[in-house]
Amino acid sequence: MTDTISLSGVGRTYTRGKKEVQALTGVDLTIRQGEFITLFGPSGCGKSTLLRLIAGLDTQTTGEISVFGSTPKKASASKDIAWIPQSSALLPWLDIKANASLSSVINKRADRSGSTTRSPEDAVGVLSEVGLADFLGSRPDQLSGGMRQRASIARGFAQGAPLMLMDEPFSALDELTRDTLRIRLLELWEHHKKTIVFVTHSAQEAVLLSDRVVVMSPRPGRIKEVVDVDLPRPRTWELTETPEFTAKVAEVKQILWSAWEGDE
């Protein structure tokens, strides 16, 4: 695997009135092409800040970030990064097919400017993969929350960007829907061979999905440890009932707890 993202000494300090909030400090991390990596930690440890820096939506105060050998903002302008938010953020007046195809219309300019890495996927094909083939003509308000989030994920994959950044995309869904979507996402990732950086509060979700889990600790946010998840793939729901899975979840949680104890 070659490197897609590298972060070196990355920090981000926000100014709130006269106060400074150090959201992140000293983050060193390399993410390999095709990897599924998760940023895991408690609320406020800087997971979203880190994801936004990689996306080029914000700028670090210290350190360097390289995405495909370029700055995050340039990689983003070349449409090499797809962002999948917590809520589906579909356009309410467009049907699901038009929503999923939107990026290929908008991205024509990026295509002309010669992006080297992205290759837009067929939106209808990806919608079918997430089980929405019969709902192409439906508007978002005619679908359930889980279906909307499936459409949002399909839109991200249809964009064709090699790097996908996902900020707690399942957190607003019920448990059953979440369980199903985790497996769907793994199937899509395996088929489309993307690099995914995924933010979550859930140790189970992190272990089920990831090649590596980045355990973060708060005040200021930093990497406590990066845990390899050497469980077999393809992963199915049955894996979560094995002792190996339970042990890995316990390991990841233990690292998180020790980070909290050290913080007190």
Ligand SMILES: Nc1ncnc2c1ncn2[C@@H]1O[C@H](COP(=O)(O)OP(=O)(O)OP(=O)(O)O)[C@@H](O)[C@H]1O
């Ligand atoms: N725009 C901002 N201005 C000021 N402070 C901010 C800003 N964005 C984030 N912070 C602060 O930076 C810290 C990290 O926030 P961040 O949202 O990255 O954490 P998180 O781990 O993603 O939390 P959560 O899981 O609750 O989303 C927090 O203390 C937060 O209040």
